[in-house]
Amino acid sequence: MRAQLARLDAVIIQAVIAGALSFSHLHDLAEAARQGGWKAWAYPISVDLLLVAAWRRMREQQRAGQPSGGPRLWFLVALAASLGANVATAGLLDLDHVPAWLRVVVAGWPAVAFFGGTLLAHAPHPQETPVPASSTKGPDEEPHSASGAVEMPDRNMISAPSTGPDSGPASEDTTADPVTAPVAPAPTPVPAVALPPALVERVRALAAEHHTATGHPADPDAVRTRLGLPPSMTASVAAHL
Template sequence: MRPTLRPDAVLVQAVIAGALSFAHLHDLAAAAGQTGWKAWAYPVSVDLLLVAAWRRLRTLRAAGAPAQSAWTWFTVALAASLGANVATAGLLDLGHVPDWLRILVAGWPALAFLGGTLLVHTPAPAVTPEPPAENAVVERAIPAEPEQESPPALPAVEPAEATPEPIAAPPAVAVPPALVAHARKVADDHHARTGSPIDTDTLRARLGVPPQMADAIAAQLA
């Protein structure tokens, strides 16, 4: 079956608008002194620059690259097309075109050639490949070490009970009360500084007494 052609309102509107803009550009170029085929070439040049700048703009935006140059040439082509349409609306006497408009029309080919060359020969931005979403982690199974059997426990040998030797009690040493009072102050000072009670060796070193007397003093301080 042959496909049925159905009119598209958007396409029809685009064709009509393009034809009218094409005609306005031709009339303006002809009024500015461009006769013959040159007047027909101006609309083609303006429209091609507009399309090329738009396509370049979409390519740069899709790649995430700066698009200032494409925007500039798109604006230039749009201004030329829009200006020609407005100029032919009766605001400008096409029979007496001003000199500045003739200069603009005559200089348009060089401007359009420069814009088209820059748009075509600008290097395309390099697309950086996206990294993988997740790094694949390969888990390597590690074989479990075989359990080693512990050797059988040997029966414990109970040590022979040793008969404790009687500890001889230290001979009683007479300690003067004044020395005991002084030792108590030393012990209190040591406890206040260190937070722990004073031991016998430290007490003996602080008082300068023999070991037997230091033991006797420590027993009274306890």
């Protein structure tokens, strides 16, 4: 426990020192770029807030398995602004004569930070995967079947009479009446449709040809198929064979 607290204290102290130095460098650079007064103090806050917001959103999207290209881009932009201010105030840049392009970059930073912060704030948050209802079931609950139907006991088991020694006279007759299954009605025969004389001759010719080739009577359905007639005409073809 003490080792963890010692490591945590070291991380916090290091973060405070780094944040204070970066804050000071950004303030000095903004002041050298003619952004004096309260504006020089607002620049470091803007850079650090964008850096932290982009980092948090990037981590959230990575945990959710979503692409984090947008937050990573704004994290790199804020990191470049912070790192650039640290390097610029290291004696490599004359803060008394700041180049015009650097003054333009510092002056345009608020618009860039506002745009990036708005995109990060209004981006859709990653949705958590809903927990299935079956996983929230208690340990004593029994799983239900997939169709949700309740199994009923067999009807024969319910209606079976008792055959024990204590049963009365009513238990002597153990033969149950058989259950009569409903009989499906017979299909209504389709009346034959009269065929034209030419078609009748064609039917008889095909039947004679089949009988000559095979020695067996022609099948009405086969003849109807060869003539290209619908299935409803089978009875009409059979009537002329």
